[in-house]
Amino acid sequence: MMKILKRKNKAAVLVVTMIILGLILISALSMSLVSLRERRASIGDAKSQLAFQNAQTGVEMVMYAIINGRAPVDTQVGSISGFSCTTNSGATNAILTKSGDTTFSVELMKYGYDSSNSSTYTDCGYYASKIVSIKSIGVGAGQQRAIEAAVPTAP
Numbered sequence: 001m002m003k004i005l006k007r008k009n010k011a012a013v014l015v016v017t018m019i020i021l022g023l024i025l026i027s028a029l030s031m032s033l034v035s036l037r038e039r040r041a042s043i044g045d046a047k048s049q050l051a052f053q054n055a056q057t058g059v060e061m062v063m064y065a066i067i068n069g070r071a072p073v074d075t076q077v078g079s080i081s082g083f084s085c086t087t088n089s090g091a092t093n094a095i096l097t098k099s100g101d102t103t104f105s106v107e108l109m110k111y112g113y114d115s116s117n118s119s120t121y122t123d124c125g126y127y128a129s130k131i132v133s134i135k136s137i138g139v140g141a142g143q144q145r146a147i148e149a150a151v152p153t154a155p
Contacts, residue, residue: 047141055138055147058104062096062136066128066151077108077131078124085124094124103140109133109148 065080078085083096096106108131135148 044143047143048145050140051138051143051145052140052147053138054103054140055136055145058098058106058136058138059134059147059149061098062106062134063149063151066131066134075128076124077126077128080128087124094126104136104138107135107137109135 062080062083065083077094077096080096083098085094085096087094094108096108098104108126131151133148133150135146137144137146
């Protein structure tokens with residue numbers, strides 16, 4: 001009789017141990033899944049931040065070139081030093097890109113930097129002093145981010 005009780009106790013201990021191990025395994029898998037999702041979100045955020053920083057660089061470089069190009073002689077958009085100006089296939093806007101750099105492109109706006117109230121230049125012959133806002137599109141690791149900024153008026 002004593003041997004039967006010992007066997008039943010061993011079986012019960014084994015069942016309880018298996019249940020506890022199963023719960024620990026489920027908890028570990030859940031934590032791993034949450035960690036993996038957080039890592040993926042973090043990588044996506046880093047790519048988006050890279051694209052944003054590239055767009056910001058585009059704004060700063062073109063803004064600097066436009067402001068410096070205004071004095072003492074007005075400069076045409078296509079003649080801004082260090083940049084190439086192209087029009088897209090539909091000729092709806094002039095796009096500035098830094099020579100040899102594909103991390104950003106900049107559209108030059110005629111009116112306001114509010115997208116509903118602005119239009120873009122259609123060719124590269126306009127004067128830089130006439131630009132009132134710019135839109136920079138940054139590219140980084142497969143992501144794109146855009147920034148619009150007003151160009152300060154010349155003194």
